[in-house]
Amino acid sequence: MKPELLSKVGRYEFLSEPFHCDFDSRLFMGHLGNHLLNAADFHSNDRGYGMNELMPRHRTWVLSRLAIEMNEMPKSYDKFFVETWVENAMKYFTARDFKICGKVQASESSSDADGDSSEEKVYGYGKSVWAMIDTETRQPVDIFSINDGLIREYIETEKECPIAASSRVKMGKEAKLVRSIDTYYNDVDMNGHINSVKYIEHILDLFDIDYFKSHFLQRFEIAYVAESHQGDRLNFYMEETNDAEYCIKITKTCKNNAEEVEVVRSKAKFVKK
Numbered sequence: 001m002k003p004e005l006l007s008k009v010g011r012y013e014f015l016s017e018p019f020h021c022d023f024d025s026r027l028f029m030g031h032l033g034n035h036l037l038n039a040a041d042f043h044s045n046d047r048g049y050g051m052n053e054l055m056p057r058h059r060t061w062v063l064s065r066l067a068i069e070m071n072e073m074p075k076s077y078d079k080f081f082v083e084t085w086v087e088n089a090m091k092y093f094t095a096r097d098f099k100i101c102g103k104v105q106a107s108e109s110s111s112d113a114d115g116d117s118s119e120e121k122v123y124g125y126g127k128s129v130w131a132m133i134d135t136e137t138r139q140p141v142d143i144f145s146i147n148d149g150l151i152r153e154y155i156e157t158e159k160e161c162p163i164a165a166s167s168r169v170k171m172g173k174e175a176k177l178v179r180s181i182d183t184y185y186n187d188v189d190m191n192g193h194i195n196s197v198k199y200i201e202h203i204l205d206l207f208d209i210d211y212f213k214s215h216f217l218q219r220f221e222i223a224y225v226a227e228s229h230q231g232d233r234l235n236f237y238m239e240e241t242n243d244a245e246y247c248i249k250i251t252k253t254c255k256n257n258a259e260e261v262e263v264v265r266s267k268a269k270f271v272k273k
Helices: 029-046 051-057 143-154 196-204 209-214
Strands: 010-015 059-070 079-089 093-103 120-134 176-182 215-224 233-242 245-254 257-272
Touching: 010 029, 029 051, 029 059, 029 079, 029 093, 029 120, 029 196, 051 059, 051 143, 059 093, 079 143, 093 143, 196 215, 196 233, 196 245, 196 257, 209 215
Parallel strands: none
Antiparallel strands: 010 079, 059 120, 059 215, 079 093, 093 120, 176 233, 215 257, 233 245, 245 257
């Protein structure tokens, strides 16, 4: 007898904690990325194809691409929700979408006598692509091999996620080396390589605080090309391709090999405040 299926869409509450917010009391993009990944983990675990199921089999999910497009970032102490669902699944890749939303505050909208508002506020959306790999061989694994392809039962095609998926980031000849950094203990995740969100934080650190005072990060894309590990040196190349739109490439150099290997491509689109 098959277990009863849960809703295809998961909804998880988070708090925009003040020490996760910037000078403007807005949630850092990196911490938002962490919340999206946590929601994906909760959703997949609850439905039988998450890390609890994968780790004993020496399998893991790895993030391949992520695009986040925001109308605004949650403010400090805001409670907000991340909704997530699987849009599509193929043998080696699956597409997962996100909606970041919350309640409209009384100061922003009409409310009842108790100051409560039932209106929904949409902060933004996200789109991602994931692969499943064998943790020992690092090779792709058939996603449908887990629990007789249970993930197929949770594909949601009707819920809207009205942003573009990640596009291929094209780097031109004008890209310049703007920074090189070493990697340390705090950069490494449970899979033993540099954490996906750490790349986001390092990329956004290429822009100084004055730039963020006058610009809002409207859209951020990142594609993970190869793994890097603690001790690798990361090199950041950047070029401005349009007004307030930047393409970034990250390469690594290893202790025993000075040859540069590309690990990440990213695009950041800002708008003036």
